[in-house]
Amino acid sequence: MIKTNWSLIQDKTARRYCIFLISFSVILLTAAILFCSYMTHAAKNMLLSHDETIASSLLEQGVSEAAAARALTAAAHSDTAHSVQGLALLQKIGVRPDLETQFLPDLHTFQKHAVCSVLGILIPFCLLLSGASLLFLSAREKLYRDALAVIDSYIDGSHTNRLPQTNEGTIYRMFSSIDRLATMLQAQNETEQKTKIFLKNTISDISHQLRTPLAALSMYQEILENEYDKPAVVQNFAAKAGFALQRMEQLIQSMLKITRLDAGNVVFEKKICVLSELVSHAVGELTTRADSENKTIILEGSGTDTILCDASWTSEAISNIVKNALDHMAARGLARITW
Helix, strand or coil, X not given: CHHHHHHHHHCHHHHHHHHHHHHHHHHHHHHHHHHHHHHHHHHHHHHHHXXXXXXXXXXXXXXXXXXXXXXXHHHHCCCHHHHHHHHHHHHHCCCCCCCCHHHCHXXXXXXXXXXXXXXXXXXXXXXXXXXXXXXXXXXXXXXXXXXHHHHHHHHCXXXXXXXXXXXXXXXXXXXXXXXXXXXXXXXXXXXXXXXXXXXXXHHHHHHHHHHHHHHHHHHHHHHHHHCCCCHHHHHHHHHHHHHHHHHHHHHHHHHHHHHHHHHCCCCCCCEEEEHHHHHHHHHHHHHHHHHHCCCEEEEECCCCCEEEECHHHHHHHHHHHHHHHHHCCCCCCEEEEEC
């Protein structure tokens, strides 16, 4: 409870309103004390005026001053018997406890004066309190409307506006949390868009790469049709067709792996690979293309060198580099791969 109240006081607007309420309460209490003092003084004057009227009436009736003085001061020393006699006399002349105030002129005047004084004090204070409360609630309402407009813009995908930030009060800390959430959602959305673009480009690239083994297969099939009576040639190009089919399978598997990689559940299967075998496998299906385009691929390196890698992914990377070299190479060009 203490923490909640302290958080409320940290809010600048709420703190000002609390200060106003405390000041208002102190002023109202002071005004009430002064009013009580004023009404006590008024009641004293009313009683004195009443006593003056009674004293004047007694003197006019020929009552001695001593007797009139005893009558006026008897209230301080009266006993029950005298009180009963006085009450009986008052009832006899029509002055009863249930008598309407309007039939008691002095008391009626005092009542009207008291009511007017109370209203004169309370009405300005009530107006002041109502005005300050309306200002506070209006400021809050504007704050909520502005925050709602910004949140709606977040929902619509716009993050140009930001919620008010003052680091004071619970509501502003809530605004800060909403802003952080909106920033996280924006970053996530941008990441998803980039991922979609990446997957689109990757699938397009793999589709493009599939054309190479497909073209090779077409060429091998044509050669096999023309050289069916030469077993050595058939065997050679049948093996090349097998490599092209294997390459196509690898590309399709790569596309599936990229999808898994984007999902974050791909583990590269690293192992020791002989570099000469890795490179030969990577460029095996490209040598036929190079020959048909009057280009040359030369491999230079030790046959015993090894590397720790994922064979299929690394082979694909090497193959892409060599393919790009062939794409941008003129006839009689030379691609030299060394390690």
